[in-house]
Amino acid sequence: MGMSSTFIGALVLVILIQAKGQPGFISIDCGAEAGANYTEPSLQINYVSDENFINTGVRGTIASEEINTHAQQQLWRLRSFPEGKTNCYKINITRGSNYLIRTLFLYGNYDGRNMSPQFDLLLGANLWDTVTIQNASITQFNEIIHVPLLDFIQICLVNTGNGTPFITAIELRTLKNDTYVTESGSLERYLRCDLGSNRSYRYWADDYDRFWFTCDIKEVWTQLSASISDDSFFENDYKPGATIMSTAVTPANGNAPLVIGWEPEHETDEFYVYMHFTELQVLTTNQTRQFNITMNGELWFSNFSPQYMSVNTIYSPSGISGKEIKFSLERTENSTLPPIINAIEIYKVKQFNQSDTFQGHGSP
Numbered sequence: 001m002g003m004s005s006t007f008i009g010a011l012v013l014v015i016l017i018q019a020k021g022q023p024g025f026i027s028i029d030c031g032a033e034a035g036a037n038y039t040e041p042s043l044q045i046n047y048v049s050d051e052n053f054i055n056t057g058v059r060g061t062i063a064s065e066e067i068n069t070h071a072q073q074q075l076w077r078l079r080s081f082p083e084g085k086t087n088c089y090k091i092n093i094t095r096g097s098n099y100l101i102r103t104l105f106l107y108g109n110y111d112g113r114n115m116s117p118q119f120d121l122l123l124g125a126n127l128w129d130t131v132t133i134q135n136a137s138i139t140q141f142n143e144i145i146h147v148p149l150l151d152f153i154q155i156c157l158v159n160t161g162n163g164t165p166f167i168t169a170i171e172l173r174t175l176k177n178d179t180y181v182t183e184s185g186s187l188e189r190y191l192r193c194d195l196g197s198n199r200s201y202r203y204w205a206d207d208y209d210r211f212w213f214t215c216d217i218k219e220v221w222t223q224l225s226a227s228i229s230d231d232s233f234f235e236n237d238y239k240p241g242a243t244i245m246s247t248a249v250t251p252a253n254g255n256a257p258l259v260i261g262w263e264p265e266h267e268t269d270e271f272y273v274y275m276h277f278t279e280l281q282v283l284t285t286n287q288t289r290q291f292n293i294t295m296n297g298e299l300w301f302s303n304f305s306p307q308y309m310s311v312n313t314i315y316s317p318s319g320i321s322g323k324e325i326k327f328s329l330e331r332t333e334n335s336t337l338p339p340i341i342n343a344i345e346i347y348k349v350k351q352f353n354q355s356d357t358f359q360g361h362g363s364p
């Protein structure tokens with residue numbers, strides 16, 4: 001079943017063509033000097049200092065050789081927390097709105113000790129993740145889609161006795177309210193794949209600044225691509241964007257199904273899946289691309305035909321779980337062409353049942 005669940009990617013720079021507005025973006029450069037407010041040119045994203053969001057911690061800068069290999073300046077500074085068990089950021093947001101919340105960590109031997117720490121990351125009082133720095137030179141990140149219940153969120157770092165916690169950047173992106181809806185719980189990114197592509201993307205290829213990777217899926221696929229101009233492209237609410245949708249995969253053997261499967265760590269883990277489709281070929285009158293989508297052998301969606309230059313997103317209205325989860329795209333009897341898929345997002349449900357506020361020592 002070949003999908004790897006860990007992606008600690010060095011992000012490739014997105015070539016800049018034009019600046020866009022960034023409504024609903026909050027981008028915080030942790031450890032930047034007070035008053036810092038700048039646009040990172042390679043991303044065209046505006047970052048501000050973290051001074052208004054926290055009053056504890058110590059500002060740090062990654063080692064100079066790390067600065068040379070990381071071009072984006074929001075990665076150069078960080079804030080570390082040698083004092084106190086738990087230190088929290090408090091960020092004002094719009095309650096009830098849907099957010100993509102991302103934290104980034106680049107150790108970069110900022111303390112000259114060459115000792116990568118491990119610490120806990122909390123959202124309010126809830127454990128979000130245990131951050132284990134795998135490689136001092138690689139930017140790690142956590143992403144969650146969450147609807148805050150209060151007018152602010154708290155992001156806390158907890159010293160668990162395995163080194164000094166730190167954080168490099170915090171990024172919040174407002175998503176459309178009626179997208180990524182769950183029956184309960186928040187959505188932690190498990191995989192987000194720009195299929196058929198050879199590189200990673202984020203803003204401005206993606207209006208919501210989701211991180212897209214090529215994904216190392218060990219299935220035998222053929223890459224397809226087409227050029228899609230932004231102005232002729234019809235988006236849906238998930239807005240995967242023309243760049244992401246301009247590549248796709250199809251089974252190398254045209255009669256074989258296109259299979260995407262994974263084995264959850266726990267059988268009770270719940271997943272939500274979002275598949276994005278665009279037909280990349282102009283079909284002649286005697287050509288049909290039509291397929292059924294099955295999930296663990298059960299029909300999930302039938303007689304589906306992707307639309308030319310337009311996005312269709314097929315997603316799970318409720319959580320999916322199992323020992324193994326296997327989606328299979330199978331061409332129908334009428335189809336003259338094999339199935340395709342352009343992009344897929346897989347999220348794992350995270351139940352945050354504690355308070356949204358951290359109530360302990362160390363909260364601001």
Ligand SMILES: *[C@@H]1O[C@H](CO)[C@@H](O)[C@H](O)[C@H]1NC(C)=O
Pocket residue numbers: 037038048
């Ligand atoms: C940062 O600068 C931009 C552009 O000058 C301005 O619109 C924005 O309000 C500033 N943000 C902060 C937090 O000062």
Ligand SMILES: *[C@@H]1O[C@H](CO)[C@@H](O)[C@H](O)[C@H]1NC(C)=O
Pocket residue numbers: 052053092
């Ligand atoms: C957050 O909101 C509170 C209450 O409205 C306000 O007092 C505070 O100044 C805001 N903080 C920032 C950083 O904007």
Ligand SMILES: *[C@@H]1O[C@H](CO)[C@@H](O)[C@H](O)[C@H]1NC(C)=O
Pocket residue numbers: 094095096097098175176177
């Ligand atoms: C989403 O819902 C919240 C709360 O109802 C509302 O304040 C916000 O304006 C909505 N956002 C969008 C983009 O519709």
Ligand SMILES: *[C@@H]1O[C@H](CO)[C@@H](O)[C@H](O)[C@H]1NC(C)=O
Pocket residue numbers: 010135136137138
């Ligand atoms: C850390 O990542 C860098 C850059 O990808 C790589 O060159 C290096 O070998 C990695 N180090 C370890 C210890 O894996």
Ligand SMILES: *[C@@H]1O[C@H](CO)[C@@H](O)[C@H](O)[C@H]1NC(C)=O
Pocket residue numbers: 196197198223224225247
């Ligand atoms: C990706 O790389 C492969 C092998 O280098 C190449 O054949 C293919 O055309 C590339 N695909 C895209 C979409 O650039």
Ligand SMILES: *[C@@H]1O[C@H](CO)[C@@H](O)[C@H](O)[C@H]1NC(C)=O
Pocket residue numbers: 284286
């Ligand atoms: C489709 O139609 C074209 C002409 O309209 C014809 O040349 C071609 O052979 C047909 N292809 C198939 C698979 O029937």
Ligand SMILES: *[C@@H]1O[C@H](CO)[C@@H](O)[C@H](O)[C@H]1NC(C)=O
Pocket residue numbers: 292299302303330331332333
């Ligand atoms: C696709 O689904 C339809 C039910 O809507 C079924 O009749 C058909 O046999 C299925 N085709 C394949 C190839 O599974």
Ligand SMILES: *[C@@H]1O[C@H](CO)[C@@H](O)[C@H](O)[C@H]1NC(C)=O
Pocket residue numbers: 303334
């Ligand atoms: C398959 O093709 C037949 C004959 O053209 C047509 O009657 C039928 O409606 C088609 N089925 C689907 C699901 O499109």
Ligand SMILES: *[C@@H]1O[C@H](CO)[C@@H](O)[C@H](O)[C@H]1NC(C)=O
Pocket residue numbers: 351353354
């Ligand atoms: C939160 O959920 C976990 C796992 O479902 C459970 O073990 C824990 O007791 C719950 N905590 C509260 C405060 O409800």
